[in-house]
Amino acid sequence: MSVESITGPLTTESGAPVGDNQNSETAGIGGPGLIQDQLLIEKLAHFNRERIPERIVHARGAGAYGTFTVTADVTKYTRAHFLSEIGKQTETFLRFSTVAGSLGSADAVRDPRGFALKFYTEEGNYDLVGNNTPVFFIKDALKFPDFIHTQKRDPYTGSQEADNVWDFWGLSPESTHQVTWLFGDRGIPATLRHMNGYGSHTFQWNNEAGEVFWVKYHFKTDQGIKNLTQDEANKLAGEDPDSHQRDLRESIERGDFPTWTVQVQIMPAADAAGYRFNPFDLTKVWPHEDYPPIEIGKLELNRNPQNIFAEVEQSIFSPHHFVPGIGPSPDKMLQGRLFAYGDAHRYRVGINADHLPVNRPHATEARSHGRDGVMYDGRHAGQKNYEPNSFGGPVETGRPLWQPATVTGPTGEHVAPSHAEDDDFVQAGNLYRLMAEDEKERLINNLAGFISQVSRDDIAQRAIENFRKADADYGKRLEAAVQALRG
Structure with a gap:
């Protein structure tokens, strides 16, 4: 796609207008530079500030x-307007x-x-x-924060350390299910187009x-x-660190638009208290035989951003951005994210990050009383900045976005x-037992290669x-593989 x-x-x-963009001002030929050179000072000052703090997690994006197109009637479950009719x-x-990984890391790595x-x-x-x-x-x-500290660089060595990773995971048995996912075949997607989302x-x-x-x-x-x-990932990460980003961009450029079928599992609220697993535990899935997934829509990606910094690096997402008919649950991880994501964006991009084109509403307009701060664009002009007021300002609807919890x-x-x-191992064992023999072998080898590095x-x-x-065979085979590598 051409850029204008x-x-x-x-x-x-x-x-x-700039008269000379090739030579900075000096005090005579060959003399020292002059602070009055507006263009030089402006360009260097802007360059020094071109990078905003990268995300602590999810930096590489x-x-x-x-x-998104609705393909099923879900109005008996939600009043969200964007889900209100088939074809919308x-x-x-x-x-x-x-x-x-950091902003400069490779795409083809074992990581969620x-x-x-x-x-x-x-x-x-x-x-979402x-x-x-x-x-x-x-x-x-x-x-x-403790978990992410184990995945990042050690304060002393400056590198990711196997000791830190496995010390935390070993002392946090709830991680067993996700670690089994991560070190299985789906731990390194071939491309961004060839993986599921949840x-x-x-x-x-x-x-x-x-x-x-x-x-x-x-x-x-x-x-x-x-x-x-x-082995394939190690080779690709060295040869083409941008492999996933490049594949996504080029597929859209050639009109090969990736798509996903969107499904939901739906549990009546009354089922939650007596369900066999805690339905709000992020380390657990709802087995499909209990709540079969229902198709509700199609997602297609069909347009590349024109400026990666403005539209990808400065894009912000917060789990707290709900609409009428959708809300949170008592999931303790979600509850923390409701605060943490918005707070991270206020620090990283600024208090007016929601005003940027990629972040602001496209199908409506924001009508709030928030004003001022870095990069405020003056959109409210002289409107009153308080509520209630008698000057025609926006007013509350009186209806919350979601239903209250008792x-x-x-x-x-x-x-x-x-x-x-509710134990930390049953679903990890179920996942292991679902794997074919060759999948199990690769899982064991991937885990053993990392565990063997601990001191x-x-x-x-x-x-x-x-x-x-999680599974006796799982542990037996892993122990043998680790012992073989550790000698």
């Missing part, structure tokens, strides 16, 4: 615009990312992939911020009558699942309610024991 050219004379940021289309923006989708609806933007796995490593946001968390849907349903989102790739082996008991640092099959036997053994609790 800019014609006319080169100017400074303030619009003054690629994105594209697209369209909504503009979207999807950002893919790796989690642990972020799957952050913005719906530009007529009732405001709805952000998930991953390419249906579960996660931990179940409480209080542990998220909302991962449980969310609330509520209909016009006020009835509540719990839902999980699934985005099933129509391109088919394709993955890389560890809570009882004292405040405190409570463990989540326990359900009949202490007790850390390695504790990690192995978690997998043994």
Whole structure:
């Protein structure tokens, strides 16, 4: 796709024409530079500030615009307007990312992939911020900084350390399910187009009558699942660090638009308390035999961003961006993210990040009383900045976006309610037993290669024991593979 050219004379940021963009001003020929050189100072000052702080997680990303089309009637479950009728289309923006790597890291690495989708609806933007796995490593946001510290660079060595990773995972058995996903075949997608996406968390849907349903989102790739082996990924990451970003961009440029079939699992609110797993535990899935996925739509990506910094790096997504008919659940990881994502964007991009073209509503307009701050564009002109007012300002609707939850008991640092099959290993074992023999072999080799790098036997053994609790064969084979590598 061609980019529109800019014609006319080169100017400074303030619009003054530039007479010479090849030579800076000096005090005579060969003399020292002059601070009065407006263009030099402006260019260097701007260059020094071209990078904003990168995301702590999900720093490495690629994105594209697209369209979501409703294919089924879900009005008995939700009053969300963008889901109100079959055939209705909504503009979207999807950002893919790796989690642990920095902005300059390679694409083809073993890491979960972020799957952050913005719906530009007529009732405001709805952000669904998930991953390419249906579960996660931990179940409480209080542990998220600790977990990410183990995945990032060690304070002393400056490198990711196997000791840190496996020490934390071994002491956090709830991670066993997600680690089995990560080190299995789907841990390194071949491209961004050939992987699924998931909302991962449980969310609330509520209909016009006020009835509540719990839902999980699934985005099933129509391109088919394709993955890389560890050896293939190692080679590709070295030869083409931008492989996934390049593949996505080029596929859209040639008109080969990737698509996903959008499904939801729906649980009536009354089922939650007695369900065999805690339905709000991010380390668990809802088995499909309990709540079969229902197709509700199609997602197509069909337009590349024209400026990666403006539209991908400065794009922001917050799980707190809901619309009427959709809301949060008691998922403790989700509850923490409701605050953390918006706070990260206020720090990283600025208090007016929502005003940027990629982030602001496209199908409606924001009408708030927020003013001023860095990069405020003056859009409100002289309108009053308080509510209530008698000058015709925006007013509240009197109807919340989601239905209230009933809570009882004292405040405190409570463990989540326990359900009949709530242990940390049953679903990891189920996943292992679903794998074909060659899949199991690759899983064992991937895990053993990493666990064997730890410096202490007790850390390695504790990690192995978690997998043994998931499945005896799983643990036995892993222990043998680690021992063979450690000697």
